[in-house]
Structures are given as C-alpha cells and as structure tokens.
Amino acid sequence: MKLLTCPMNGIRPLSEFIFGGEYRVAPNQDTCTDAEWAAFVHNRSGAPGDKKEWWYHTPSGTWFIAERNTLTDKVSRTYLHGTNNNVVPAQEEEGK
C-alpha cells in the first residue's frame, strides 16, 4: 500500500496518514467485569484478516475508517465514521 483514499480529500500518498489502530467497541464499564475490562484494555485481535481500522489524514485533520486486509495489505473501502452509506471506493491500484 502506497496510496490511501481519504474520504474528504481523495487519493493521497500513504506518508500523509497515521495508523490509528483497530476499530473497537468498549464494553459497558458499569456492567462488565474487571477481567473483561482488562481484556479490552490490553488484548487485540492479532491474527491476519479483514479488519476495520482508524486512520488519520494529517494535513486535513480527518479521522476515518478503512477496511483493510492485514495479510494482503489491500484496502477495500474507506469512509467517515458513522456514514457507512457514503462509501468512497478505494483506488484501483494500491501499488506493488
């Protein structure tokens, strides 16, 4: 991957982006157990596969979601969080 599609600014070089980690939903802290909370804080789904991730476009200050396969490093789509219908198609060629 050398290029990434920012939902606001289109195709930009990867050097303009920062990886924000996997998109995760916190358990309800009022009802979950200590063990569940510790697991949420520390554990990650480390195995390769299709993942939903946070990415940040630095020059424009845009946080967005990218769906990417961590084995092939191919991005299937990117979009602003909460706007799943407003999908921006990823670029055709990701680079070799």
Added chain:
Amino acid sequence: MPLRLLKFALAKDHPAPRFFKSHETPKKSYDVVIIGGGGHGLAAAYYLAKDHGITNVAVLEKGYIGGGNTGRNTTIVRSNYLTPEGVNFYDASVKIYEGLSEELDLNLFYSTRGHFTLAHTESAMRTMRWRAEVNKHVGVESRVVGPDEIAKACPQLDLSCSGQAPILGALFHAPGSVARHDGVAWGYARGADRLGAEIYQNTEVLGIDVKNGKVCGVKTNKGYIETKQVLSAVAGFTPRITEMVDLETPIVIHPLQACVTEPVKPFLDTILVSGSLHVYVSQSSRGELVMGSSLDPYEVHQTRSTLDFVEGLTSHMLDMFPFLSNIKVVRQWGGMADMTPDFAPIMGKTPIEGFYLDAGWGTWGFKATPISGKTMAETIANDSAPDLIHSFRLSRFEDYELTGEKGAASVGH
C-alpha cells in the same frame, strides 16, 4: 580435531556433513511438541534434553530452520535494559552466549564490540543515566560517556550529525556483541538432534486439539501428533497459533526491516544505536554495514521490504557518516515483529493446560535466544515458570503489572 581430519583425509567418501538427521514422518506421539524451528524453539529442545533429560521431542518448522526472525535480525546481543527484571534476564542470556560457541562446538563468530546508544537530547541523556544506574545496580557494565569517548571509539562519526542533532553523550555498554545468527539456530539444532530431539522442516501446524482445557494433540500437514505439551515459539506467527486455541493476547504484528551494504574495509569497531535518528548499525566480519531502523508504522503480516525504509534509514546514516554516500545497499529484507504493549516478551504458562507461550519477542528476540530456550525448557519440565521470567507471564496484563521496557528499545518505536 586432528584425528578427525586424518580420518577424513584417509576416507574414500566425503559426504557433505549433515547438522541433523532428517526424518520421514513424525511419530504418533511425543512428550513435547515445539512449534517453530527458530533459535528459541531449537534452544528449548536442546535444554529440554540437556537439562531435564526430556528427549521425546519434535520441533515442527513450517519453512526451514532459522529462516524466520532468527535469520532476519541485525544480530545484536546486549543487556542494557531499563527494568531490573529485563536487565537480569538479558544478562543471563549474554552470559550463556559468551560460552555458547564452545558448548555447541560451532564457531558463532561471537564478537564483543561495545555498544553505544547515542543521545541527541537532554531527555535522552536522562534515560541513558537511568539505564546506566539500573544496569550498575544489577551488576551489568554500562555507563554514561561524553562525546570525547565516543569520538575516540569511533573517529569517523560526525558528532554534530550534519548539525541537525548533535550528539551530547551515550550509554556505553561494554558487553554489547554481534554473532552469526543462523549459526545459533544450526548449533542448537545439532545439539538437540544429538541428544535425541527430532526436527521436522516443511511441517506446518494446522490446528491444536484442546479438550477440557488441556492440550491433547497437534494437526500438521504430515499427520496428527498426540502430545500433552505444546510450546509455541513462532514470533510473528504467534496470533495465528493462539487463535487455534482461542487464546487472546495483546500481540500485534508490525514488519521490521533491515539492510546491508556492500563489504567495505573495516572501520567500525563498535555497535552504534541512535534512537533519535532511528538507526542501529554494526560492521559484520565480512565488512558489510548491517543496519536496521524502527518498526513499520502499521500492522501487516508480510515480510516485504520498502523503498521508504531504505531512503529514511540511509539519509540518517549519512547524517552520522557523510563519507558513506557512495556505498551501495546490496540487500534489504523484513521480518514480522510480534509487538507487546510494554516491549517485554510473553513467556510461560497459559490458561490452557499444556500450552506454553514463548512470544512477544518484537524487536528484541535474538539476544534472548539462549536464556529463553533454557527458561522455557524449565517451564515445560516442571510445569511451572522460573522466577527469572515471572514478570513476563501472560497474566501480567489482567493484573495490570506491565514491565515497562519501552525506554530500552533500541530505537524509538
């Protein structure tokens, strides 16, 4: 040795010597199955046999031995860590390394060079002083030195770093060494093989059988193997193995890249590391400059290498050594680093009975090869982890007792 030479001269056949026996298919069952034929797995097999008399052991390697991160690192051995737990552990490793060529009867080209961690800022100097004091307290030879001493050890270094990041001082660690990394894997493989362990290359683990919370077997591409004890020592493949037993860990995989230049006349006696410039470099016995940098910035399960990496690394190398501008980079490669949040490994028992982890070796695994093999062998033999690796247990995360070793990572990650 001369007698062996004489015999060899008088013999009619001169077959290429084999380091270990090749077996057709694995047996039906083993006492212990070790997944991963890198330095760590092979060392564990060796010490299981040597220290504990457990020889009914199979080491399963999906590629060839030493072809993973054991053969992809920049071969640096050091113990100048930040936490007392870390310093004690890596110091025990350095001590085994110092006598390892003799023990394995194989020249590992273990070469003690001295190791400078350069500081370009006051805050870096503070970390160096901290590490020096912790090291001295534990009995490891590290001290803070000024630019004069660095210039004496390495007169070719531009102390101003092109005026961008002048060097204020360094943490000098006298025992810092380099070694032939593939030799370590081969030496342990031969040692383990001679003592009775069996090594299977091109043998991939496809699943692990767990019944009632206990390990009972391993599925491989060469058939099913019954066993009650499994050690996972697979570095960048750890999440794929832990997924087979439904075990959650904090490990995430980032590529780590390295490269070497063409061989040049020896000029660099020491090992140099600069956290600010994201460079570590030493000169191999062949004269190549062996260089590495920080982790790739996002998760990828690949060993690909990039132009971005070489450009970034070499521009910082030129800040330190402007005269190298005409030297060519001849090879570059990547490995998959299994990173943990506290930059310390995950070793020992797991909630699954008979499933042991030797993982989370991120960017610091090669130097720990002997001691991790030894302590994991002890853990398997006694079904209980020795005190030396207690701080590295998987359950430290649910106890919020992280080890905090990030400040001793070779370069900022």
